[in-house]
Amino acid sequence: MPQVNPKPTRPLQAATLALKGGLMHDPVTQAIAPNIAMSVNHAFAPGDGAFSADGVADLTALPFLYAGWTNPTVRQLELRMAALEGADDAFATASGTAAANAMFFTFLKAGDHLIISDVCYAGVHELACKLLPDYGIEVSTVNLSYLDDVAAAIRPNTRLIHAESPCNPLLRLTDLAALAEITRARGILLAVDSTFATPVATCPLALGADLVLHSLTKFINGHGDALGGCVAGRKDLVERIRSRAGVYFGAALSAQNAWLIMRGIDTLFPRMQAMSASAAKVAAFLQAHPAVSTVIYPGLASHPQHALAQRQMRVPGALIIFQVRDPEAVAQRLARDAAVFDYAFSIGHQRSLVVLLKTQDLLQSTFTLTPAQLADYRRYAGDGVLRLSIGLEDPQDLIDDLDRALTL
Structure with a gap:
């Protein structure tokens, strides 16, 4: 029936x-x-x-x-x-x-x-x-x-x-x-x-x-x-x-x-909830790491719009950007040696991705910013950021990958 x-x-x-x-x-x-x-x-x-x-x-x-x-x-x-x-x-x-x-x-x-x-x-x-x-x-x-x-x-x-x-x-x-x-x-x-x-x-x-x-x-x-x-x-x-x-x-x-x-x-809801929970752990690790100068993640109190994130977002999401002193070297190590992260564009996979986004490259190819807009851009991204799209792996494995790349 x-x-x-x-x-x-x-x-x-x-x-x-x-x-x-x-x-x-x-x-x-x-x-x-x-x-x-x-x-x-x-x-x-x-x-x-x-x-x-x-x-x-x-x-x-x-x-x-x-x-x-x-x-x-x-x-x-x-x-x-x-x-x-x-x-x-x-x-x-x-x-x-x-x-x-x-x-x-x-x-x-x-x-x-x-x-x-x-x-x-x-x-x-x-x-x-x-x-x-x-x-x-x-x-x-x-x-x-x-x-x-x-x-x-x-x-x-x-x-x-x-x-x-x-x-x-x-x-x-x-x-x-x-x-x-x-x-x-x-x-x-x-x-x-x-x-x-x-x-x-x-x-x-x-x-x-x-x-x-x-x-x-x-x-x-x-x-x-x-x-x-x-x-x-x-x-x-x-x-x-x-x-x-x-x-x-x-x-x-x-x-x-x-x-x-x-x-x-x-599986959208359980995936996003799990990935957001993992991203929060990874973001907290990065924020405490001596090799990392800036971390941008809506779930961190340090995000410039954290109060708005709390009002407008039920979960803070699975994306993180962060700055380091030598981003190209870190990107090379992650691309070559990471056990878990894949070095690739795009976001939202069940597997974690990382890619280096250089500010100058984006200014040459895509964005034309006024001095005030550029200052705001650099407030978030400096000269460039590593972007993480967190997947469904155990967050400790992701942290271990990042730690190896940041401390070698």
């Missing part, structure tokens, strides 16, 4: 939503694990659909037609992400950068103005600052932790502010509730990339944001084996993104990757 799930007497807790939110049993077999619908094409009857003169009113109101627009497996991932973020709907893409593209090119046109964090994920920062101006979109980079600077940067044609909290790579925070008050009063959309935080730590929509973005490749997938992205929010906003980007941008997420990412969602 098909299982009938009674409605809960109260809203489900967030950790439960990671397992149950948006999950649908197979209608034929009642399989609990999501299926992978690999078909590109779906049969339909002539006349089905809700196409309008301007394109598609709401693709999710249509029967499944073509995997470039919607796919049963991808759609279930979208519903699960919407449940996790407390959103009406979500739109999944082939990568996190594709999600940012979908948002920017849906809500911005020639003559509009975008405000973006002066420091954020390099791919999105370069997209905004190097490509959008080619299409007549004005872009300002602002340190969003200073709300007076945000207010001063707003213009009559400002349509969107894009934040990232914690930001990559500084782990600097933005007061999302306070920023949302500014945007709401002026009728400006607020989008927040919450990849580093995940819904385990922060739910930006609950703090007043209009849209929340994720690189699903990172902590939400959690296994380093599938690219993906998404943007979630109010249904009317997500419908606009889907009808534009879903049809015309060609950045559809594959069913295989959607299935892998949903597998990762099942």
Whole structure:
């Protein structure tokens, strides 16, 4: 007999939503694990659909037609992400950068103005600052932790502010509730990339944001084996993104990757909680080590915005940056000799990663900062930092790796 799930007497807790939110049993077999619908094409009857003169009113109101627009497996991932973020709907893409593209090119046109964090994920920062101006979109980079600077940067044609909290790579925070008050009063959309935080730590929509973005490749997938992205929010906003980007941008997420990412969602809460607990131990070790000059971790009282982290983040996360006198030598030793850490870019794997991020390299390739912005950048990162993405290994093994690299 098909299982009938009674409605809960109260809203489900967030950790439960990671397992149950948006999950649908197979209608034929009642399989609990999501299926992978690999078909590109779906049969339909002539006349089905809700196409309008301007394109598609709401693709999710249509029967499944073509995997470039919607796919049963991808759609279930979208519903699960919407449940996790407390959103009406979500739109999944082939990568996190594709999600940012979908948002920017849906809500911005020639003559509009975008405000973006002066420091954020390099791919999105370069997209905004190097490509959008080619299409007549004005872009300002602002340190969003200073709300007076945000207010001063707003213009009559400002349509969107894009934040990232914690930001990559500084782990600097933005007061999302306070920023949302500014945007709401002026009728400006607020989008927040919450990849580093995940819904385990922060739910930006609950703090007043209009849209929340994720690189699903990172902590939400959690296994380093599938690219993906998404943007979630109010249904009317997500419908606009889907009808534009879903049809015309060609950045559809594959069913295989959607299935892998949903597998990762099942363990998101225990993974993030365990990794945050380990990161706190590693950060405390680094802070006490004589070879380490600075440690930035939202869970440490020494973080410049620790009070905000305590208000805005339920867990402090799994990312740490730290400075040493000779970072290249330490990076070389970790890359060559570490028993546990892998020397690699990206974050959010079940295995711990380390990489050296030089300030000068990022200034040459990505960030163009004013003197005040550069001073704030160096406050967090100096001339460069080693970035740790803590995984699920025993924290003592991670500490031993670091200790060997720091003391040789």
